[in-house]
Amino acid sequence: MSEQQTLDTRGLLCPMPVIKTQNAIRKLAVGDILTVLATDPGVLHDIPAWCRINGHKVLDHSQEGRDIRIRIEVCED
Amino acid sequence: MAIQRKAIALLSGGLDSLLAVRVIQEQGILVEGVNFFTGFCVEGHTHAIRKKDQEKQKRNNALWAAEQLGIKLHIEDISEEYKDIVLNPQHGYGANLNPCLDCKIFMVGKANAMLNKARQMAEEKGFDFIITGEVIGQRPKSQRKDTMPLIARESGADDRLVRPLCAKLLPPTLPEREGWLDREKLYGFNGRNRKPQMALAKQFGFVDWAQPAGGCCFLTDENYSRKLADLWQSQGRKDYELDDIMLLKVGRHIRPAPHYKLIVSREEGENHFLSGYKKQFNSVNFVSHGGPLTLVDGAPTEDDMLLAARIAARFSKGRDAETVKVELLGKNGVGRIVDVVPMPTDDIPQAWYI
Numbered sequence: 001m002s003e004q005q006t007l008d009t010r011g012l013l014c015p016m017p018v019i020k021t022q023n024a025i026r027k028l029a030v031g032d033i034l035t036v037l038a039t040d041p042g043v044l045h046d047i048p049a050w051c052r053i054n055g056h057k058v059l060d061h062s063q064e065g066r067d068i069r070i071r072i073e074v075c076e077d
Numbered sequence: 078m079a080i081q082r083k084a085i086a087l088l089s090g091g092l093d094s095l096l097a098v099r100v101i102q103e104q105g106i107l108v109e110g111v112n113f114f115t116g117f118c119v120e121g122h123t124h125a126i127r128k129k130d131q132e133k134q135k136r137n138n139a140l141w142a143a144e145q146l147g148i149k150l151h152i153e154d155i156s157e158e159y160k161d162i163v164l165n166p167q168h169g170y171g172a173n174l175n176p177c178l179d180c181k182i183f184m185v186g187k188a189n190a191m192l193n194k195a196r197q198m199a200e201e202k203g204f205d206f207i208i209t210g211e212v213i214g215q216r217p218k219s220q221r222k223d224t225m226p227l228i229a230r231e232s233g234a235d236d237r238l239v240r241p242l243c244a245k246l247l248p249p250t251l252p253e254r255e256g257w258l259d260r261e262k263l264y265g266f267n268g269r270n271r272k273p274q275m276a277l278a279k280q281f282g283f284v285d286w287a288q289p290a291g292g293c294c295f296l297t298d299e300n301y302s303r304k305l306a307d308l309w310q311s312q313g314r315k316d317y318e319l320d321d322i323m324l325l326k327v328g329r330h331i332r333p334a335p336h337y338k339l340i341v342s343r344e345e346g347e348n349h350f351l352s353g354y355k356k357q358f359n360s361v362n363f364v365s366h367g368g369p370l371t372l373v374d375g376a377p378t379e380d381d382m383l384l385a386a387r388i389a390a391r392f393s394k395g396r397d398a399e400t401v402k403v404e405l406l407g408k409n410g411v412g413r414i415v416d417v418v419p420m421p422t423d424d425i426p427q428a429w430y431i
């Protein structure tokens with residue numbers, strides 16, 4: 001079964017949330033879902049860009065006040 | 078079928094690295110990028126912090142460049158190891174506290190380690206050589222004809238290091254000798270004139286790229302370097318934590334005495350960013366008037382905290398009031414409310430501003 005994981009990068013500034021996302025995904029398998037929590041609005045740009053480049057899929061994202069949540073599906077490398 | 082050769086590129090997001098990758102891609106080489114986070118990178122940070130900048134386009138230049146090029150990008154956090162480069166550069170500093178030559182050697186060395194690791198494991202994912210966007214004569218200290226072989230040698234990359242933009246002015250590298258690359262299709266750029274790069278960008282259809290002012294990081298910035306030097310001097314030793322160097326990017330820094338300094342927020346975004354540090358620093362918080370959150374770094378006495386509050390009050394909405402009510406909050410979370418007289422501007426010596 002695919003795994004669901006959450007990564008909390010709140011308070012960190014870009015590019016740290018992207019680096020942490022990258023490192024978390026390296027340890028996950030295809031089909032797993034990673035939910036990233038962040039506060040730096042830069043992630044709304046950088047994480048989708050990182051996913052496009054590396055072939056992973058952003059399922060959705062939402063924002064409540066300063067809190068941002070992005071869900072990523074790990075795809076074939 | 079010929080073996081598909083692969084290269085790893087140091088990708089900053091600036092024009093030179095963008096062009097260097099494209100030149101190599103044109104020769105049928107598969108390229109992936111690597112970008113290093115040193116803690117001093119200009120990327121986004123101040124944008125993310127300062128409210129007035131938040132509407133500006135925030136993008137990570139290296140990611141953006143990778144997407145333009147259609148290549149994968151690895152972003153590596155080297156901030157811990159990088160300390161040694163900033164604190165003890167074997168080849169010294171540039172105009173400010175930028176250790177560019179050591180930095181380049183270190184980064185190429187890191188890329189070389191990635192290359193060797195993959196080769197040892199005989200992985201097909203391995204890389205055959207490294208590319209950088211270096212141009213001879215572009216930077217007075219780190220990019221000179223004599224530093225090119227030095228970087229190749231000291232990084233351990235030797236003749237697996239290719240500089241596509243000035244390769245013709247350097248001895249042939251392994252990929253050229255092996256015929257993986259056609260030397261004739263590499264370039265011989267030299268000096269500070271950017272026209273050849275502009276022309277090549279046009280030829281490749283690049284219309285937009287990052288243009289960092291002095292260099293790729295805050296260490297080339299004079300004001301930033303002065304704050305870093307002040308930090309070392311006040312500590313009595315050269316050292317820093319990641320939080321220290323982040324905070325040097327934020328607020329007004331005022332040092333009334335060697336054992337403490339104030340970090341006064343300049344606007345709402347900085348206020349929010351600094352409030353994340355209240356558990357690690359003593360702080361001045363305004364009660365009766367609107368005012369800037371002020372962290373007090375170091376080991377202030379109670380009297381120092383009162384002076385800090387008076388200075389901070391100078392930047393508050395109560396600057397002309399007789400007294401201003403503030404909460405002096407310790408990093409232990411214990412606070413006390415006091416009334417202070419805002420300090421007249423002329424009483425804050427210019428020398429206190431770092």
Ligand code: SF4
Binds near residue numbers: 292
């Ligand atoms: S400007 Fe900064 S990141 Fe760029 S080479 Fe110099 S020290 Fe390294």
